[in-house]
Amino acid sequence: MKKLIQITSGRGPAECNFVVTNVFRKFSEACKKEAIDIEVIEREIDADFNQITNILLEIEGEHLNTFLSAWIGTILWIGKSPYRKFHQRKNWFIGCFEVEIPKQNxxxxxxxxxxxxxxxxxxxxxxxxxxxxxxxxxxxxxxxxxxxxxxxxxxxxxxxxxxxxxxxxxxxNEKLKDLANEKWNNQTSIERGNPVKTFRGEKFL
Structure with missing residues (x-):
């Protein structure tokens, strides 16, 4: 079984890119633990802090639906901004979505x-x-x-x-719901509540 997964900061600030980068690391570690193969298909990096803003992954393995049930949705990181020392906000949200796999015949x-x-x-x-x-x-x-x-x-x-x-x-599918539109919708539809997974602190525990 194969799946395409997008992890994105949406239109969030630089802190959300920091979260995407670290969540990608944790996601990769989880895949390795479950013997799931992972391949980076696309990766977008911000120009200011060299962090990932958006990443598209192909994963392959057994029981992916069960594995992804703990990842697909809104992901919350609770921590202080690594860029703005006196910023009061501590809750930062990103999104993890499944994207339709293009069919090959x-x-x-x-x-x-x-x-x-x-x-x-x-x-x-x-x-x-x-x-x-x-x-x-x-x-x-x-x-x-x-x-x-x-x-x-x-x-x-x-x-x-x-x-x-x-x-x-x-x-x-340019005039319909094409992949680019789907990915853009993902980037603009991150819900700031009911996260499927929460990480805390610098070590993302």
């Missing part, structure tokens, strides 16, 4: 062309020596994405495929 798979390419940017001496990055292109539309997130070409192909399918789904 055999015909669509035959319409995708993969191209290996050299990774670029930071990553040490080895990253530029192997063609580990992958570009996935949908031939009929020309829509193209690149993944160089992993040193493994196999993993990059998997990530690129998911990203491309998401883009295709967004394009196909």
């Amino acid at each position: 055999n015909m669509l798979a035959n319409e995708i062309v993969y191209q290996s390419m050299r990774s670029s940017g930071n990553g040490g001496q080895n990253v530029n020596k192997v063609n580990s990055a992958v570009r996935a292109t949908h031939k009929p539309t020309g829509i193209s994405v690149v993944s160089m997130d992993s040193r493994s070409q196999h993993q990059n192909k998997k990530i690129a495929t998911t990203r491309l399918l998401l883009k295709l789904q967004e394009a196909e």
Whole structure:
């Protein structure tokens, strides 16, 4: 079983991005404990404090519905602002949502062309020596994405495929309830009450 999960600060302040970053860490730890595979599909970082504002994850494992029942919804962190020393607010809310997985069929798979390419940017001496990055292109539309997130070409192909399918789904459903709209709705619909999970303090216990 696979699921797409979005963890987002919505339109909250910088403190909420701090919470997203730490909740992602706790979520990853929980997945590892339950032998659930986790892959980062998209990640948005704020420019001021280098914290995660929005992250899209693909998880795969057994009994995901039971596992996610403790995570899907509003998540509350109770703690002092790490950025504004004298700020009085102590309750910070973010959202964790399930996003619809784009469907892939055999015909669509035959319409995708993969191209290996050299990774670029930071990553040490080895990253530029192997063609580990992958570009996935949908031939009929020309829509193209690149993944160089992993040193493994196999993993990059998997990530690129998911990203491309998401883009295709967004394009196909642009006038309806497409994925981009769904994700935006998630970012604007965080409820400030009845949290499904609460963390406290700097260690997020």
